[in-house]
Amino acid sequence: MPLGSGETVAVTGMMGAGKSTVARALGRLLGRPVVSLDAEIAARAGKSIPAIFAEDGEPAFRALERHAVSAVPPGAVVDLGGGAFCDPASAARLLAMGRVVFLDVSPAEAARRIGAGDGRPLAATWEALLARRLPLYRRAHLTIRVDGLAPDAIARRIVEAL
Ligand SMILES: Nc1ncnc2c1ncn2[C@@H]1O[C@H](COP(=O)(O)OP(=O)(O)O)[C@@H](O)[C@H]1O
Ligand SMILES: O=C(O)C1=C[C@@H](OP(=O)(O)O)[C@@H](O)[C@H](O)C1
Ligand SMILES: [Mg+2]
Structure with a gap:
């Protein structure tokens, strides 16, 4: 079925898979706004992602992440953090809001990218x-x-397959 205008397109996968990079390319290609969940979380918490983990712990981070998922507007391209689609409540919501795309990266390539x-x-x-x-x-x-694959090529493949 073709992608509905109100359906979101959420990008998931491991750290270093290129979610944030590909989501930006996909947003440009589709002419849709891009929501970066990590940026929303950091803005709401008033501190960086590492500071949230260090000072408040992962459960607090996941709660902020669930809140950020619930605030995603219809039709957006969503740049998820690597664990967002693995939280049951966030995953259920993302699957109900639209499409989810898994960027599958090899461990060696991810290691090269995240250093x-x-x-x-x-x-x-x-x-x-x-x-x-x-x-x-x-x-x-x-x-x-x-x-x-380059980010633009990945974005084109996603659009062709959606
Ligand atoms: N398709 C790609 N090919 C080569 N490098 C990439 C690709 N996608 C992302 N990168 C690079 O890998 C690093 C991690 O990308 P990022 O988008 O932050 O990944 P994620 O959000 O999944 O953790 C960045 O330096 C980015 O420029
Ligand atoms: O995999 C994870 O649980 C996380 C991935 C990070 O995002 P990226 O996947 O964009 O690095 C960020 O949300 C946080 O550090 C937790
Ligand atoms: Mg990212």
Whole structure:
């Protein structure tokens, strides 16, 4: 079924999969606004993502994330953080609001991209998180293997497949 104008397109996948980059390209291609969940969370908390994790803990971060998901406007392209689609309440809402696209990146490519993991408090547990999250990411409507593809090419593939 073609994408409805009120349906959101949410981009999920592991840290370093290129969600934030591809969401921006997709927003340009579709002419739709892009909502970055992490930016919304940081703005609401008045501090950075690492500061939220360090000072308030992951459960507090996930609660802010659920709130940010509930505030996404119809029709937006949504740049999710890597764990957002793995929270049951956020996932149910995202699936009800529109389409979800899983960007599937190899561990080696993600490691090249995120380096030491600065700004990503959970980067050190990347492999263990992938093992836990993969069955959850598989609930997405569409999966794109991103290794070797430029962001614009990924965005075009998403639009063709939606
Ligand atoms: N398709 C791509 N090919 C090469 N590098 C990419 C691609 N997508 C993103 N990157 C780079 O990888 C890094 C992580 O991208 P980002 O969009 O922040 O990922 P995520 O939001 O999934 O963690 C950035 O430096 C970005 O420029
Ligand atoms: O995987 C995760 O749980 C997280 C991913 C991050 O976003 P990116 O996937 O854009 O790095 C950010 O939401 C936070 O550090 C938690
Ligand atoms: Mg991101």
